[in-house]
Amino acid sequence: MESTVKAVNGCIFEIMDYRSDGFSEYWIEDKDGVDFEVLKNIPESTTRWINIDGGCPQSTLECLSKTFRIHPLVTEDIANNVQRAKIEDYDDYLYIVSKMIYYMEDELIIEHISFILGWNYVISFGELKGDVFTSIRDRIRNQNTLIRKSGADYLMYSLLDAIVDGYFEVLEVLGERIDKVEEDVLQVSSTETLHEIREVKNSLMYIHKYIWPLREVTSWMGKDSTELIRPATELYIRDVYDHIIQIIDTTETYRELLAGLIDLNLSSVSFRLNEVMKVLTIISTLFIPLTFIAGVYGMNFRYMPEIDWKYGYYATWVIMVVIAVSMIIFFKKKKWF
Amino acid sequence: MESTVKAVNGCIFEIMDYRSDGFSEYWIEDKDGVDFEVLKNIPESTTRWINIDGGCPQSTLECLSKTFRIHPLVTEDIANNVQRAKIEDYDDYLYIVSKMIYYMEDELIIEHISFILGWNYVISFGELKGDVFTSIRDRIRNQNTLIRKSGADYLMYSLLDAIVDGYFEVLEVLGERIDKVEEDVLQVSSTETLHEIREVKNSLMYIHKYIWPLREVTSWMGKDSTELIRPATELYIRDVYDHIIQIIDTTETYRELLAGLIDLNLSSVSFRLNEVMKVLTIISTLFIPLTFIAGVYGMNFRYMPEIDWKYGYYATWVIMVVIAVSMIIFFKKKKWF
Amino acid sequence: MESTVKAVNGCIFEIMDYRSDGFSEYWIEDKDGVDFEVLKNIPESTTRWINIDGGCPQSTLECLSKTFRIHPLVTEDIANNVQRAKIEDYDDYLYIVSKMIYYMEDELIIEHISFILGWNYVISFGELKGDVFTSIRDRIRNQNTLIRKSGADYLMYSLLDAIVDGYFEVLEVLGERIDKVEEDVLQVSSTETLHEIREVKNSLMYIHKYIWPLREVTSWMGKDSTELIRPATELYIRDVYDHIIQIIDTTETYRELLAGLIDLNLSSVSFRLNEVMKVLTIISTLFIPLTFIAGVYGMNFRYMPEIDWKYGYYATWVIMVVIAVSMIIFFKKKKWF
Amino acid sequence: MESTVKAVNGCIFEIMDYRSDGFSEYWIEDKDGVDFEVLKNIPESTTRWINIDGGCPQSTLECLSKTFRIHPLVTEDIANNVQRAKIEDYDDYLYIVSKMIYYMEDELIIEHISFILGWNYVISFGELKGDVFTSIRDRIRNQNTLIRKSGADYLMYSLLDAIVDGYFEVLEVLGERIDKVEEDVLQVSSTETLHEIREVKNSLMYIHKYIWPLREVTSWMGKDSTELIRPATELYIRDVYDHIIQIIDTTETYRELLAGLIDLNLSSVSFRLNEVMKVLTIISTLFIPLTFIAGVYGMNFRYMPEIDWKYGYYATWVIMVVIAVSMIIFFKKKKWF
Amino acid sequence: MESTVKAVNGCIFEIMDYRSDGFSEYWIEDKDGVDFEVLKNIPESTTRWINIDGGCPQSTLECLSKTFRIHPLVTEDIANNVQRAKIEDYDDYLYIVSKMIYYMEDELIIEHISFILGWNYVISFGELKGDVFTSIRDRIRNQNTLIRKSGADYLMYSLLDAIVDGYFEVLEVLGERIDKVEEDVLQVSSTETLHEIREVKNSLMYIHKYIWPLREVTSWMGKDSTELIRPATELYIRDVYDHIIQIIDTTETYRELLAGLIDLNLSSVSFRLNEVMKVLTIISTLFIPLTFIAGVYGMNFRYMPEIDWKYGYYATWVIMVVIAVSMIIFFKKKKWF
DSSP states (O other): OOGGGOOOTTOEEEEEEEETTEEEEEEEEGGGTOOHHHHHOOOTTOEEEEEEOSOOOHHHHHHHHHHTTOOHHHHHHHHOTTOOSEEEEOSSOEEEEEEEEEEETTEEEEEEEEEEEOSSEEEEEESSSOOSOHHHHHHHHSTTOHHHHSOHHHHHHHHHHHHHHHHHHHHHHHHHHHHHHHHHHHSOOOHHHHHHHHHHHHHHHHHHHHHHHHHHHHHHHTTTOOTTSOHHHHHHHHHHHHHHHHHHHHHHHHHHHHHHHHHHHHHHHHHHHHHHHHHHHHHHHHHHHHHHHHHHTTOOOSOOHHHHSTTHHHHHHHHHHHHHHHHHHHHHHTTOO | OOGGGOOOTTOEEEEEEEETTEEEEEEEEGGGTOOHHHHHOOOTTOEEEEEEOSOOOHHHHHHHHHHTTOOHHHHHHHHOTTOOSEEEEOSSOEEEEEEEEEEETTEEEEEEEEEEEOSSEEEEEESSSOOSOHHHHHHHHSTTOHHHHSOHHHHHHHHHHHHHHHHHHHHHHHHHHHHHHHHHHHSOOOHHHHHHHHHHHHHHHHHHHHHHHHHHHHHHHTTTOOTTSOHHHHHHHHHHHHHHHHHHHHHHHHHHHHHHHHHHHHHHHHHHHHHHHHHHHHHHHHHHHHHHHHHHTTOOOSOOHHHHSTTHHHHHHHHHHHHHHHHHHHHHHTTOO | OOGGGOOOTTOEEEEEEEETTEEEEEEEEGGGTOOHHHHHOOOTTOEEEEEEOSOOOHHHHHHHHHHTTOOHHHHHHHHOTTOOSEEEEOSSOEEEEEEEEEEETTEEEEEEEEEEEOSSEEEEEESSSOOSOHHHHHHHHSTTOHHHHSOHHHHHHHHHHHHHHHHHHHHHHHHHHHHHHHHHHHSOOOHHHHHHHHHHHHHHHHHHHHHHHHHHHHHHHTTTOOTTSOHHHHHHHHHHHHHHHHHHHHHHHHHHHHHHHHHHHHHHHHHHHHHHHHHHHHHHHHHHHHHHHHHHTTOOOSOOHHHHSTTHHHHHHHHHHHHHHHHHHHHHHTTOO | OOGGGOOOTTOEEEEEEEETTEEEEEEEEGGGTOOHHHHHOOOTTOEEEEEEOSOOOHHHHHHHHHHTTOOHHHHHHHHOTTOOSEEEEOSSOEEEEEEEEEEETTEEEEEEEEEEEOSSEEEEEESSSOOSOHHHHHHHHSTTOHHHHSOHHHHHHHHHHHHHHHHHHHHHHHHHHHHHHHHHHHSOOOHHHHHHHHHHHHHHHHHHHHHHHHHHHHHHHTTTOOTTSOHHHHHHHHHHHHHHHHHHHHHHHHHHHHHHHHHHHHHHHHHHHHHHHHHHHHHHHHHHHHHHHHHHTTOOOSOOHHHHSTTHHHHHHHHHHHHHHHHHHHHHHTTOO | OOGGGOOOTTOEEEEEEEETTEEEEEEEEGGGTOOHHHHHOOOTTOEEEEEEOSOOOHHHHHHHHHHTTOOHHHHHHHHOTTOOSEEEEOSSOEEEEEEEEEEETTEEEEEEEEEEEOSSEEEEEESSSOOSOHHHHHHHHSTTOHHHHSOHHHHHHHHHHHHHHHHHHHHHHHHHHHHHHHHHHHSOOOHHHHHHHHHHHHHHHHHHHHHHHHHHHHHHHTTTOOTTSOHHHHHHHHHHHHHHHHHHHHHHHHHHHHHHHHHHHHHHHHHHHHHHHHHHHHHHHHHHHHHHHHHHTTOOOSOOHHHHSTTHHHHHHHHHHHHHHHHHHHHHHTTOO
């Protein structure tokens, strides 16, 4: 069973304690009556990661906040999922907010996630039950990984890196959809193409909106602004910053490509329609003068010399063919079809 | 009776005095001959909130200004409702201007509001008779709220927070209207859709216009710029600042969504119209050659061999059907309908 | 007679000397042979305002410049009316350039105006004979106004304030024109609407262009940059700065509104035209199959059984009515009209 | 003969030496074997202007560079005419690059020009044989001009000023072309109008592109950045800077005007076309029902009561006229034409 | 055989050692078991350039990194080809990333390239087997070139300069394609023109995207930020910076030109189509009233006086010609064709 999709009705605390020579992993359910002091009590030279998925009741949140001496405004913000990515420095801990984007069962999930980074612990608050941190759990379980040898700040970096990698994966899927749209536009463009373009465009808009403030967050973290992040880790944070810049770059490129495709789609739809209308109009225009001629000799005047002429009928046909052919030649010469 | 919609012809001063262990609430009417010195005379460790709704005569304003030693330029500005949000620091007091947005009886009200924040008082000047401060009054009336334990700066924060929350509520309504417009555009788009889009677009424009300068105001207030705001309150002000950034973000997202809907509306209107015109033109084009043939055999030439031929009429029908069917097949093959 | 529209062929110097307890007002004509030294000779604790309207000959300008020790580049600039708003600090005096906008006889006048602000004098050089300073003259003539108690810097503020107020008045007129255009667009939009939109749009463009650099000018003046402007006056200058920001804001709002109206106009013109074309095409399409049927029975084939049938004519009418009605029902069902 | 259009195959050095009490003017041809040391040898209190038009061979350029101790990179840059305007400070001399724009025989010439400004000399390298410096030569030849009393820095200012004045002249011509285009758009707009708009638009784009970096160049020169330019001259340089800002302003205004004209052109072309199509369609629509009626009574049914009725023909005419008139009234009422 | 297209399956190290009085050039294949210590061991006053084309296995990269004491993050980045241009300062060496653009066999190649610049060595990691460095190799092989007399920093400059020159060459090709597109648009514009415009537009977008961050890289390198680059070389780096600014300028000019061409293409396509439709509609409109008249006299009423009139037929012809001619005159007068 995959640990990341566990059902957490009663708000489960997923806890991983690790140091270079060992690790332990256990779950505490909220309804058991959590002893928050135990949570706070972290053994020496150990890093603790407390992960809380799927939201938890306000009361639990407040107890936890009191235990870790977290400001009431932060507690309020954790429960508020319209927050944009930001970082706040409360000396003893950092409060970091971000959006996590990933695909679950072919659906794009946008999840609000908050972190508290202390000296030897990280608390992560997820909105839903899934996340993108499976590989981090695996690396903690392995003896010789860098994460086991590093502290809470490196864990924080790993979490942010996993989130940013999630954006890359979503962008890859969008890139493929743009390629497909491009093919469609050039061959058969229908209203579905339009809707697909619109969906991809909106997804890109949201990705851009969510990644943009993360830029400032990582820029701040990589700039020696706090003692909670060691200089050695700052180098890694700057790498995350570079990745974010690449994501912003790519979304902008994709948006330009899409804008081009929207224009191309409009032109090619209208081009094709105009071609149809032109051909139809040419057909009508060809027959209208001929119908007129037929109409003339359908008149019932008593004195119409052509009517009685023996070859009148054939001559009329000849005239009509001549007119039709001249018109076709004229249209061809004018390159009208 | 709701206190916020009281009729204030003679300019009523709504006064709330409170400290942690008590509060009093009373109204002074302008026509009574207000003793302004009493207004200024605030008991020790008490915070006074003077709220003046619905505009008041210039003379009263000037008396008030003299009592509280407010600069004549400020007095002038209070009466001028085209001001944009701003803050001015006069050492002894701050002058803050903002726009308040709320719905009253399904109509969007944009109200100009000014504040004077002194050491132990806040004076608020509303343009109309309604406001968004009911919850603040309730919190003052309750014993154990944070507002009762805090000073004038926290009251100022609460007022700004209530104003910004008003923006969120209006945005929520606009968000629902955008959702409805989207449905309309995809199903039946008429001129009403166009007008609805335009109205929402203009509302967003105004919200953006009014909230934008408030950003600078709260940024200044949260940055240790004045002693009138205590550091503990600055943290709360910065929270308001974050909310304002979120509102700006949301208006921008909504505007992008609307721009997409306007384009989609245009395309889908023109797409549907073009389909109609194409079908109509195809019908005409089908019958014009047939009418020509009928015209030919309606000619009265004496010598027309087909006329006398026994199966001429049936043959003509056959030819016409063949022509019509070939055209239909041709159009189908070309995917013209 | 209004003093501001006096004919000034020979370049009249309009001079107002004032101090808190008196004022004098007189005119010197250029052709009299101006004694420039007298101009320079200002009595103690008196402020002198020299106003020169309608341009004056280069030679007079040069004499004046020499008297007041003005740099030749400034003298050159005064005569050059393509200058944008700017301020130049020459220690002993400030050189300020601006555009004045007002309506005279329903026509929008854009006038170039320059100022020299010295310690106890202001010289203003207008391009045309009208100006927006009438109210300032009245305030100087009255004993108890603030302007009489203040110095040259406050006069300078009053002149700039009057100029900026002129922009507000023009914007108000434009606002009314936009309201009228909006009504026109929704009811009857013609080419005149298009021209009206274009005119308002260009006016807004010019206002924006002229007011924009004035922002920097007043910002500089309000920032303690020069001793020529006292701190007390700087407060007033900052008020002018706020007004300028409001004007810029309003022009931007108006431009967005206009852009919306242009789009709406285009859509509603094309919508109405398309409706007309659709109805016309539907009428044609209804009759073309009927005409074909009539054509068929107009053919002269000898052997046409229907022709000799007694009820053929009536049957044909029935068929034609059935076809027409089915088509109408079909079109109605498809919501084509 | 005009000195500025002299043929310079062999690369002619046009030299002007001047001081307040005299000047000399002579030409050295490259093929004579130039003694570069003489060029460098400038008499005391004399300013030398060496002008080299129409490009000169790389070898000459290198000799010159060695004589005046110019950095090889500069020598390379002088020969490279895709450079944008810039200034480089090499302590002993400044290297300034610009674009010169002027009309020669109704054709817009864009010429690359470089300057070396030393303590007592200016070297100018023109790409072509014409320039905009005639008035400067005249002022050097006159005894009492400011240029004769000033040094190399003032000469440099004069050269830049002449270049910037050239931009103004070109803008004036473009302004007139825009006025003409506006008239055309409102009266008869054809494809030529479109091409004219495009040409003016591209010219404005190039002017904007070339003048923009010159802004930074003059801003740097006017800011006390180098001892090669005296404070007194800096004032003049700042005047050139102001002119450049005006040119940028004007190009932006022109571009906005043109954008408006492009939209107006599109609308008025499509408006006129639509009017034509509507009238044509109305004519067709009027006659199609009438033709149908004529068709009905052209049928050859044996039993058609109306046919034998004495007034059938006249009645039919009456019906047809009634139908036509009702349709016209209907169309008029709907304001379709 | 051209050295730059050598097949490098086993990852070949192409090494050039040079000093002012000699140079050596040799290749080491990875499979030989590279002695990395030898690579690091650079003779005194010698500059070593190690070029690795076509990617190399991760293990080799790691050995190399250990030898030259390169940070693991850099080693990771070298293998990651979605990096944008950047520079990182690791005190002992600089890590520089860029994109190289060139044409190989008429195809546009975008190659990711990384550099390590140490005190006396440069290591370059190319993604593919081709590069733009042939001229640099030639200059190293020649005795008297500046590169032979300079150190690793000048080599680094030469490499960047060659990359930037590659952009110029690609831009030149794109410039020619834009010229061709312009001709096409004015003469025959088809869907191919549209695709060509789109391709050029996308190429420009990518060039802009890749060159933009290189601006910051060279700006940093030219600003005395590191001791690894000598002041004399900084001057050359700043020259590269100027070239990059020119490339950005040119791409922006090209993009504006293309935007103009896209609009022109749309207008001219729609203009031509509209002309066709108008002519076709005019032809139809001319014949429809005439057909109606013919229809009238094709009716079979027994009592039609005109039918029996001797000149009825000719009179009808006259009427029809008069109608046709009046319509043509009317259309001509209205300038409809």
